[in-house]
Each structure stands twice: as structure tokens, then as C-alpha cells.
Amino acid sequence: MADELVHYAVSAGVATITLDSPHNRNALSAQLRRELRDHLTAAEHDDAARVVVLDHTGPVFCAGMDLKEAGGAARSDQGVNEFPAILQQIWNSPKPVLARLAGPARAGGVGLVAAADIAVAAEDATFAFTEVRIGVVPAVISVTVLPRLLPRAAHELFLTGEKFDAHRAVRIGLLNSAVPAAALAAEVKRYTDMLTLGGPNALAATKQMLRRERPATLAEDFAAMTELSAGFFASPEGQEGILAFAQKRTPNWVP
Template sequence: MADELVHYEISRGVARITLDSPHNRNALSAQLRRELRAHLASAVEDDAVRVIVLDHTGPVFCAGMDLKEAGGASATEQGVNEFPAILEQIWTSPKPVVAKLGGPARAGGVGIVAAADIAVAAEDATFAFTEVRIGVVPAIISVTVLPRLLPRAAHELFLTGEKFDAHRAVEIGLLNAAVPANKLDDQVEYYTDMLALGGPNALSATKAMLRRQRPSDMSSDFADMLALSARHFASEEGQEGISSFAEKRPARWVPTD
């Protein structure tokens, strides 16, 4: 039986999903895709999980699709057809997803970074949309990447395939923060601690709200948001949050162990 390429562990409400295939720069092989999807599903289904962290071993976060594994058009097509499901799992996860990058991301790896709610990288991490340089189109990842990137930067970087650094990734909206490598764990913990303070249902509903397409009519938008707000104020979770604030104590959902 092949060794596991993606590890899964839970601590204090945080599910850490770690890509562990450094021999091919954590490329999205069939086995890695399969295990990643399974662990994402486990984290979403587990009520004990409040936040999901995407981590990695080795110097590279993810190099994109495993081109060596694709022995022909059909193999390539299989990977391309399966990859959107992974991006959608991350993008639509009802639980916040934090991507932690200690090294570079390329192609599909950048798509994963963009699909996460929050992304933090070491300052020396680099990025590139290399697809055009091998004669293919960064089509699949565009679904998650383009909503994050400034339009001018997207045109430049998608068309040239040029490498860019973590500080520019912050400037154009791909990352939330770029920090010294020895501060990366602290920065990720800062975000996970803050996210764990939110009510699980409120976080899920807020993520869905952030993804929604805004109606052109402002009055309709206000009406929808008023109804959403009222539902959560009146909910058990909302009432618990209000009580905990008034009583100056942690809400019941805040991890304590």
C-alpha cells in the first residue's frame, strides 16, 4: 500500500491538512488529489473542527498538476476534470480555510491558495502562472484566482507567466500577509485564533454571504441582508454570543482545550 501523501490532524479545533509529497514538489498527483479531497470532506463534516489549515512539508507548497504522471491526453483530462472539485471544496467550505506557504506555489497550487479564505506565506515564497509557457491555459484556476487579483496584475501575470514574490502577491490580493519564515507559524496561529472566536453558524453564513452575487437593486439587497441578520440575531448561537459578551465570558463555541 502506498504511503500517505496528505496527513490530517486536529488540535484545539484546527484541522491541519498537510501535503507531504516533497519528491515531486507536492504536485497534484492522483493519490494526492484523492487524499486531499477526503481530508477536506472529513474536516467539513467534523463538528469539532472550527478552522482548516492547508500546510505542506518540503520547500514547495504545491507545484500544480503532476505532469510526469499524465501519460497521455486521457490522464491529463482526468486530473483537469477532478481538480475543480478540490477548488470548490475549499472555496465553499463552511469553515474558514487558511493556506500556509513556506515556499513557492505554481499553477494549480496558486489556485488552491486563492481558494482559501486567508493565505499567508514566507517572504521568500514565489508564485507564477506558468501555464502559457507550456502551451496551455490557466483556465481552471482562473475561477478562484481572478476574484482575488487586481485586473491589471492578472493580465500581466497570466499572459507572461513571470515569477513574482510574496510581497507583490500581497499587493495584488493573492495573499493576506508575507512574513519572515521564522514568523510564519505565529502569523497562521494569529489568524486561526481569531477565526475560532467566531460562531460556527455565523462564520458559515458569512462565507456564503461573501460568495453571493450582489443584486443590482440596492433595496432588494438590503431586504435580503436584513432577513439574514434577523435570523442570526434570533438564533441560539446569536443569543449565546450576546449573553457571553454581556457576561464578559467566552462563548460556548470557543475552543478551550
Template sequence: MADELVHYEVRRGIATITLDSPHNRNALSAQLRRELREHLTAAAGDDGVRVVVLTHTGTVFCSGMDLKEAAGASAGDQGVNEFPAILEQLWTSPKPVVAALKGPARAGGVGIVAACDISVAAHEATFAFSEVRIGVVPAVISVTVLPRLLPRAAHELFLTGETFDATRAVQIGLLNSAVPVDGVDAEVRRYTDMLALGAPNALAATKQMLQQERSTNLGEVFADMLKLSAQHFGGPEGQEGITAFKEKRKPSWVPAED
């Protein structure tokens, strides 16, 4: 039986999913894709999980699709048909997902970074949409990347395949934060600590709200948002949060400190 390429651990409500295939720069091989999907499904279905952290071993976060597996494949049969499902799992996960990068991401790896709600990288990390340079199109990853990137930057970087650094990745919207490599873990913890303060159902509903398309009719939008607001104000979490605020205590969903 092949060694596991993606590890899963839950501690203090944080599910950590670790890509551990450094021999091929954490490329998205069939095995890695399968295990990543399984762990994302486990995290989404576990009521004890509040936040998901996606990280890696080795010097590279993810180099994209495993080109050795894709070599010789015919159009429509690249063996990657489940990759959109991975991006969709990340994008629609009811639990916030934080990406932690201490090294580069390329192609499909950048799509994963964009699909996460919050992404933190070391200054040393670099990025590139290298697809056009090998004769393919960054089509699938565009679904998660384009909503993040400034339009001018998207055109430039998708068409040229130029490598860019973490500082620019923050400037164009791909990353939330770039820090020294020895500060990545602390920055990720800062975000997970804040996310853990949010009520689980409220976080899931807020994430869904952020992603939904909105009508151009302002009256309809306000009506929908008023309904959503009232639903949560009057719901168990809303009432617990209001009571906790009045009693000057932490709400019941906030994890106990170590």
C-alpha cells in the first residue's frame, strides 16, 4: 500500500491538512487529489472542526498538476476531472479555510490558494500561471483565481506566465498576508484564533453570502439580506451571542484556551 501523501489532524477545533509529497513538489497526482478530497470532506462533516488549515511539507506548497501522469493523455482525458471538485470543496466549505505557504505555488497550486478564504505566505514564496508556456490554458483555476485578482493583473499574469513574488500577490488580491518564513505559523494562528471567535453557522452563512450573485434590484437585495439578518438574530447562535455580550462572557462556541 502506498504511503499517505496528505495528512489530517484535528486539534482545538483546527483541522490541519498537510500536503506531504515533496519528492514531486507536492504535485497534484491522482493519489494526492484523492486523499485531499477525502480529508476536506471529513473536515466539512465534523462538527468539532471550526477552521481548516491547508499547509505542506518540503520547500514547495504545490507545483500544480502532476505532468508525468498527464503526459500522453488525450483531450478530455487528462485524469484531472476531479480537480474542479477540489476547488469547489475549498470554495464552498462551510468551515473557513486558511492556506499556509512557506514555498512556491504554480498553476493548479495557485488555484488552490485562491480557493481558500484566507491565504498567508512567506516572503520567499513565488507564484506563476505557467500554463500558456507549456501550451495549455489556465481554465479550471480561473474559476477561483479571477474573483480574487485585479483584472489588469489577471490579464498580464495569465498571458505572460511571469513569476511574481508574495508582496505582489498581496497587492493584486491573491494573498491576504506575506510575512517572513519563520512568521508564517504565527500569522496563520492569528487568523485561526480570530475565526474561532465566530459562530459556526454564522460563519458558514456569511461565507455563502459573500459568494452569491446579487440582483441588480436593490429592493430585492435588501429584502433578502433583511431575511438573512433576522434569521440569525433570532436564531440560537444570535441569542447566545447577545446574551454573552450582556453578561460580559465568551459565547459558548469559543474554544477553551489551552
């Protein structure tokens, strides 16, 4: 659709969701939020999609909440009220989500990056938690950002709003990789090629495992993880993987 702000396409097992609202730096407007949620849901239920890439058009990945819509809105009408659902969709997606940044991310845009399982950026991309500089709090995004960031860096960057580059974003845990702009497409493909090699059920279960709350004792943790592991060894997907390994062929789930 010509007036669509978020696009969805699938190729070779990779679903690409593209933010396409460059006129406002891909700000999280009501329309963009709605379409992003719809496409994330579509990817979750699309059997042809094994991996999700969150991409963008224009020079900016995402500038955060749409401040034009936020101005003058009552507390109950603020768009930020809808944002947790989007972050949870990305965080809890049974399919790996990779954020691809060819340009800057600010505020809520950084929340999207942190919610993704893997994040790759051009090395000239920049980041900032600009909320305090306009008198608001980076509260919602802290839920996905704080598990990623080194604590000292989180305190510094949340409180100062200082801009930082992609290489520092890698050092503090926000990004997995920062590469020259010309190498960004190849770096994204390197990750998606690896991700599509994983069994879809195993990938979903591994994501859940990584997000789980740890039991009180080591024995309880081992018991739960042993049950999970044994179940997957015996599962149809696990047995297919074992057989494919023995036969020196690719498993039947590889696109």
C-alpha cells in the first residue's frame, strides 16, 4: 500500500519488516505502531518466515515516540501506553529477531534494538537516551535495555542523554556488531544464514530458555533443563537433526 508506513516481505526464510516513515525519522506514530504490531504478528504465524529482520528506510532507524502526537495528549492518550506490547512482541517472538540499523536510534528506537535478539549497525550509527533532556523518563524502554547494558554505562547514558557511537554500543552490550556501512548487508546476511540453520522449534525453545527466570536452587534448574534437553533429543525435530548429521546432509527445515 502506498500509504503504508511499515512493510512486510519474506524471502528465503527471512521476514523483513521495514519502517518506512522517513518524513518523521521513523518516529513511533500511532499508524506506525499499529502496522508494526500487525506485521510482527504476521511474521509469528507465517510458516515461510524463520527469522525476522527489523529494517528501515531513510537515514534514521527510529527516533522514538512521535512527539507531535504526544504534545497536548492526556496521560491515558499517550502513545507510550501502547509501546510495551510492541517490545514484548519482539522480546517474546518465537522466531529470532534481528535489528538492522543503517542510521541512528534514539529513545524508543533504542528500546526496539534492545528487544531484538541480535542487533547489527553501521559503524557511523549513533544512539542516545534523550528522554531526560525533554523532561521525561526512559521508563518503558528500560525493561528491554537494562538487561543488555553494563550497569555503569546504563546509569551514565540514561542520566546524561549523551550521544554514543556504534562501537561503544557493542562494548556496553547494546549491539552485537558494528561494521562499515558498505558491509552492513553482508553482516546481516551472515547472521540470518546462521539463524536459518537452526530447527524452528529448537530456536523458539532456546529463546524461552534464555528469557526464563532461574529457579531458587541449582538442582531445580538442572532438573528443568534436563527435561527440556531430553525432550528435544527425542523430538521429531531433534531426531531429524541427528539423522541429518549422521547422513552428512542438511536437515529438512533449512530453507
